[in-house]
Amino acid sequence: MSWRISPLGDRALVAELAAGAADESWVQVGAAAQWLRQAKVPWMIDLIPAYTTVTIVYDPVRVWQALASNNGMTIYEKASKTVEELLASTAVGLRQVVEHIHVPVCYGGEYGPDLEESAERSGVSADAFVEVHSSAEYTVALVGFVPGFPYLAGLPPQLAQPRRVNPRARVPAGTVAIGGGQTGIYPLEVPGGWQLIGRTPLRLFDAARPEPALLRAGDRIRFFPISEEQFRTMEAEVAGNAGDRSREKTRTGRIVSER
Numbered sequence: 001m002s003w004r005i006s007p008l009g010d011r012a013l014v015a016e017l018a019a020g021a022a023d024e025s026w027v028q029v030g031a032a033a034q035w036l037r038q039a040k041v042p043w044m045i046d047l048i049p050a051y052t053t054v055t056i057v058y059d060p061v062r063v064w065q066a067l068a069s070n071n072g073m074t075i076y077e078k079a080s081k082t083v084e085e086l087l088a089s090t091a092v093g094l095r096q097v098v099e100h101i102h103v104p105v106c107y108g109g110e111y112g113p114d115l116e117e118s119a120e121r122s123g124v125s126a127d128a129f130v131e132v133h134s135s136a137e138y139t140v141a142l143v144g145f146v147p148g149f150p151y152l153a154g155l156p157p158q159l160a161q162p163r164r165v166n167p168r169a170r171v172p173a174g175t176v177a178i179g180g181g182q183t184g185i186y187p188l189e190v191p192g193g194w195q196l197i198g199r200t201p202l203r204l205f206d207a208a209r210p211e212p213a214l215l216r217a218g219d220r221i222r223f224f225p226i227s228e229e230q231f232r233t234m235e236a237e238v239a240g241n242a243g244d245r246s247r248e249k250t251r252t253g254r255i256v257s258e259r
Contacts, residue, residue, distance in 0.1 A: 012055055012057045025051060029050065030049050036054070043063045043079070044057070099220070104200055104231070105200050108130070112197040118159075133155075136154055138183065143216065159178060171194075172189055175198070177195055178197060186204075198223075
């Protein structure tokens with residue numbers, strides 16, 4: 001793999017995967033971000049993987065302190081050279097530790113007000129729509145838009161839905177939705193224009209946790225339907241585990257593997 005590195009303001013840079021990468025470029029990008037994170041470079045503050053890029057946020061003061069033996073280099077040159085060397089070392093045998101996660105969802109009704117219309121557009125019953133949606137395996141391509149929002153690749157083509165002409169001013173946290181050829185989960189109560197088909201009791205983002213976002217780029221996701229009663233029970237359990245990412249991942253079939 002080859003990367004193109006460019007500045008992003010005075011305290012960040014962007015490493016972009018070269019054109020012609022595999023279709024699932026986020027797999028390589030996610031693995032690269034994990035590799036950089038494991039390097040534990042003192043001046044790297046944050047790593048933000050996307051579809052074809054990873055943004056590296058750095059502390060310019062700490063980079064400058066590391067320049068003592070690199071006379072003539074600027075802060076950006078030092079940062080970009082370090083990132084370039086680290087990414088080059090991932091060229092062979094790049095692997096990412098991922099989790100296979102099952103996410104409970106209460107489909108339809110007040111939790112998924114657009115399910116019926118979405119099923120009608122797809123030419124199937126609501127039950128059949130739910131069956132197809134929950135039988136597919138999805139990959140977290142990236143986390144963004146708002147903190148903790150996972151863009152999930154792998155939606156069966158027949159379930160693709162147009163975005164709403166008039167977005168809602170408030171979409172409840174945990175809502176599972178479809179926009180175009182992707183599905184996702186709203187982690188917070190925010191405005192949104194996707195079609196709402198269900199809701200999970202899991203808390204996708206909690207600033208009190210050591211790792212606030214529940215899902216990471218590269219995770220493999222499967223949904224499974226639950227009833228309203230099960231939703232309320234699990235919601236109460238999740239509230240009791242606030243701030244604990246590992247306990248909140250009370251799901252069936254959590255598997256950690258290498259890819």
